[in-house]
Amino acid sequence: MKSSITLDIFDENGASLGKKRFYTTLDKHKSLNQWWVNFKDSANEMLGLISNYPSDFQNQQKVCLLSKPLARYCLNITQNNLIPFSVYFSVRHCIPHTWINHNDQFLNPNKKWEKDTEFQNDCLAFMLFHGKNRITAKEGINHFIPFSEKELNTQEAFESHFMQDFLRGKVKQEQSLRGSGNATTKQSKNTSIDCHADKSARNDKVKSKPLQTRLFSDELESTFIPTKPLEFSDEAKEVLQAGKELFKHYHKQAKDEKNYNPNAALYDIKAHFQGFNDKGKMNSPQKAQDEAYKEKLGILNYALKELAKKIEVKVYEYEFLLP
Template sequence: MKTIELDVFDRNGEFLGKKRFYAILDKSESINKWVKQFDDKNITEIAYMCNPSPDFQHNSQLYISQKKGIEHFNFFKLFADNLIAGAIYFSVRHCIPHTWINHNDQFLSPNAKWQKDSTFQNDCLAFMLFYEKNRITSKEGINHFIPFSESQVGAKEAFESHFIHKFIKGKIKRDSKTTESNNALFSNEDLEQTCFIPTKKLEFSAEAQEVFDAGLELWKYYHSQEFEDSKNPYNPNASLLDIKAHFQGFNDKDKMNPPQKAQDSYYKDLIGTLSAALKSLAKKIEPKVYGYGFLRE
């Protein structure tokens, strides 16, 4: 494989390292082609994930929500059978910060090693659930992405959906018709597993568990609030985005304020702890992004 390796310097002439370019990268299959094998347009989705052009410069367009956005036309339906694959796609593209150095780097179809790494799969799921590009909101439909139970967070009312919590606990029942459909759908010989619905409780790495712990404290704090403002009523189905909106508010252009503008200092501590935990988890995922061939170093 022909490569070109160049030294990289910042604007002040400080050496930043080396950058490798591949002459025949365009012959490799993209991550978008890889993730498409898990798609099924006939399945009822729990959410949508957009899959924009497979490079760093387009990662800002990659998010999950209940509705199709307007940025582009490529969307991937998320449902029980392909949630893990979707989480991997989402997380390998978001766990490494976008810089001018990697701006044009292409995400690729991986080797088969990821299939047997349940820790990697679960880490990606944890990252997707709590990362800022999770735009799930109960204002746009049922929120299937609450990772906790009512008793854990002290909810005052029952949730409309327990999907993610049951998924994590290994309590989602497999539909035989869906499984048969997916056996035909995932006919790629490299895929040894045709269904990624867990049959037992997921085990998370220490870094992922810290993310869950930080998220739990955030949910608990939201549900402990006194909701006396009729313009900002209690929402038992609040998502991560809804909780942020509650504490951070919006500016005069109806754009959510940054966390530092929140009036509640304890909330700022909680969201800061979650952000730090996510960065730690991202660092843990990053080496496997290269090791499994999603990116070339």
């Protein structure tokens, strides 16, 4: 039996859209969610959660970062698994969902990604500023601010400096790997929430092991807790800079308002400028009254698209998807 079949694809008008390869042996591959659940960490402080849905494109829009569980299937984000969870999130969001890839399956990757720190850092930057980052300071301490108070000219100190310290390589590994200490944050009011992985992950026959023995392959000598400042690609730097400008604009514009929140997350900033409709859904950016905000958000979204293209290449190289 052939391992794949290649077919011509056409649009509704009969115009050629190229070729599409379908694989007949995917049942022999573990899914991305079966890989992802190996990074489960319920022992350390929860920084946020990431929702988990079946490993295909049709469920792409359900994958998001959360401050509290809004869905049944989610896992805690901690210092230990922030990088692999950033990879998971970015792999699932860097390629747009279309009718052509609707049923394509994300897979357990090869080991090469573990050594590629630029790829890992690209994924972290991408996740921090992606629209599916739904972390909000209204539902707990916001651990996802990658900038300092001085950089943003805030009116008060942040409740958490975790992300700044992580990017600077200042999070202590011994606390991250061996204890439940919160290192650089105040104690969160959120307790660790052990949500379940999806059905495909629960059915996997991987036995539960201590986190530090499950996180890494045999040939990986280091951990995912940086010991020096992260080095970002040019594309990731553009995202970080655009994100910084957006945050700075919020703190400058909203600092004298009653609802000003110095710990505002990306989602909170968007909510501030865009507002919500009568059904509780956030309005589109076009409805924002602040033109400077719309311009800065547009710059950020463009930078994210450029970074997504860079990440996409690695998605196929590391076999998260088959070409």
